[in-house]
Amino acid sequence: MRRTALAAxxxxxxxxxxxxGQGSGGGGSSADDAAQVPADPATVTGTITVLTNRxxxxxxxxxxKYAAEFNKLYPHxxxxxxxxxxxxxxVKIRMNSKNYGDVLSIPNSVPLKQYPTFFASxxxxxxxxxxxxxxxxATVDGKVYGIANIGTANGFVYNxxxxxxxxxxxxxxxPQQFVDDLKAVKARTGATPYYTNYHDGWPxxxxxxxxxxxxxxxxxxxxxxxxxxxxxxxQDLNTVDSLLYDVVHEKLSEAxxxxxxxxxxxxxxxxGKVATMWLGSWAVVQMRDAAEKAGKNPDDxxxxxxxxxxxGHFCSVVRPDYQYGVNVHSKNKAAARAWIDWxxxxxxxxxxxxxxxxxxxxxxxxxxxxFQDAGVQFVHMAYGRTAQVDEIDxxxxxxxxxxxxxxxxxxxxxxxxxGDKDSIxxxxxxxxxxxxxxxx
Numbered sequence: 001m002r003r004t005a006l007a008a009x010x011x012x013x014x015x016x017x018x019x020x021g022q023g024s025g026g027g028g029s030s031a032d033d034a035a036q037v038p039a040d041p042a043t044v045t046g047t048i049t050v051l052t053n054r055x056x057x058x059x060x061x062x063x064x065k066y067a068a069e070f071n072k073l074y075p076h077x078x079x080x081x082x083x084x085x086x087x088x089x090x091v092k093i094r095m096n097s098k099n100y101g102d103v104l105s106i107p108n109s110v111p112l113k114q115y116p117t118f119f120a121s122x123x124x125x126x127x128x129x130x131x132x133x134x135x136x137x138a139t140v141d142g143k144v145y146g147i148a149n150i151g152t153a154n155g156f157v158y159n160x161x162x163x164x165x166x167x168x169x170x171x172x173x174x175p176q177q178f179v180d181d182l183k184a185v186k187a188r189t190g191a192t193p194y195y196t197n198y199h200d201g202w203p204x205x206x207x208x209x210x211x212x213x214x215x216x217x218x219x220x221x222x223x224x225x226x227x228x229x230x231x232x233x234x235q236d237l238n239t240v241d242s243l244l245y246d247v248v249h250e251k252l253s254e255a256x257x258x259x260x261x262x263x264x265x266x267x268x269x270x271x272g273k274v275a276t277m278w279l280g281s282w283a284v285v286q287m288r289d290a291a292e293k294a295g296k297n298p299d300d301x302x303x304x305x306x307x308x309x310x311x312g313h314f315c316s317v318v319r320p321d322y323q324y325g326v327n328v329h330s331k332n333k334a335a336a337r338a339w340i341d342w343x344x345x346x347x348x349x350x351x352x353x354x355x356x357x358x359x360x361x362x363x364x365x366x367x368x369x370x371f372q373d374a375g376v377q378f379v380h381m382a383y384g385r386t387a388q389v390d391e392i393d394x395x396x397x398x399x400x401x402x403x404x405x406x407x408x409x410x411x412x413x414x415x416x417x418x419g420d421k422d423s424i425x426x427x428x429x430x431x432x433x434x435x436x437x438x439x440x
Contacts, residue, residue: 003231046332058083105322134320140417198257201403248413396435
């Protein structure tokens with residue numbers, strides 16, 4: 001979150017979560033609230049509602065097929081799905097009551113320390129970390145409250161055919177080179193060089209996942225707990241947010257970001273009408289499917305790392321995608337936990353999505369082979385100080401994981417809000433520094 005709208009959203013969220021924790025829907029978990037994997041599938045009964053941002057899987061029947069496979073092992077559980085386009089916004093509102101599904105992807109806006117208020121424990125970190133990666137992202141006091149299905153490398157999904165038409169075949173190694181390459185796309189092709197996905201909002205939160213890529217530093221997140229000017233020159237957030245600002249300011253993105261549409265963006269990049277989008281590696285398979293539906297070559301869709309190098313190599317931060325949690329108020333915790341366990345371990349969804357499975361020992365997907373061949377280093381971030389960073393972020397009313405944060409950058413860059421890049425960073429640094437002093 002940033003500036004006026006950003007600060008307002010942060011305050012609303014803080015008030016909502018506080019209210020939820022004080023009786024409108026909250027109530028911390030206890031031993032009775034734990035959601036353990038059932039020992040005997042035949043004894044598990046009930047109907048569960050799964051909230052998901054994967055509207056495509058709900059619409060094309062994939063979710064229904066998964067439920068049918070799940071029922072072969074758990075025949076007495078009925079699984080219902082609710083696909084939400086504005087996932088973050090809708091679920092944030094629902095969490096002011098007890099009615100936020102039985103299984104849900106944990107919204108990015110929920111601070112880690114509040115996980116026990118809203119979600120049931122899935123087990124201890126000591127046990128679950130032996131099987132799954134990324135459990136540290138959802139661990140509070142030794143208990144895990146969310147399990148990721150996949151991990152994603154972060155980078156730009158791009159249409160290689162369009163970039164080649166623009167005369168660009170090599171990955172840019174600097175932000176300025178990336179901007180220059182987009183200018184070539186604009187000058188030599190009919191494609192929109194970059195697509196923000198501003199309107200749906202949640203895809204823009206992925207910009208925050210670039211933290212750690214410019215510096216190749218696994219401690220980049222933890223350092224925010226002690227850094228007074230995270231948007232200062234040379235800092236990762238300065239590099240990342242500068243690139244977003246410059247792309248929009250140079251008119252290399254869509255003419256009106258309010259008209260963007262996530263589902264339609266797949267067809268746009270698949271058909272070559274859009275050249276580039278910043279997303280996770282999970283998106284590659286969806287864009288390739290869209291290219292095929294448009295009668296284009298799915299191999300035209302590629303994936304490139306953030307345009308910076310450290311000691312001669314690119315770095316891509318590998319983070320968990322949404323982590324699945326069980327509503328602490330669910331009446332069918334055993335069934336909900338059974339669904340998470342089956343989906344992550346048995347559904348094959350991670351493999352189908354060409355994504356990095358969170359199950360330890362799983363092979364890397366084929367779509368990341370170009371990264372391996374190019375020597376891109378995968379950075380696994382440390383999150384030992386996430387709770388403290390969350391506290392500073394909340395006090396600053398910035399909202400590092402919110403969609404309002406990058407949206408405000410876009411608004412200033414396109415002239416829809418006052419200020420410029422320097423004023424954005426000056427204000428962010430002041431807010432962060434003041435909050436750091438307060439929390440400290």
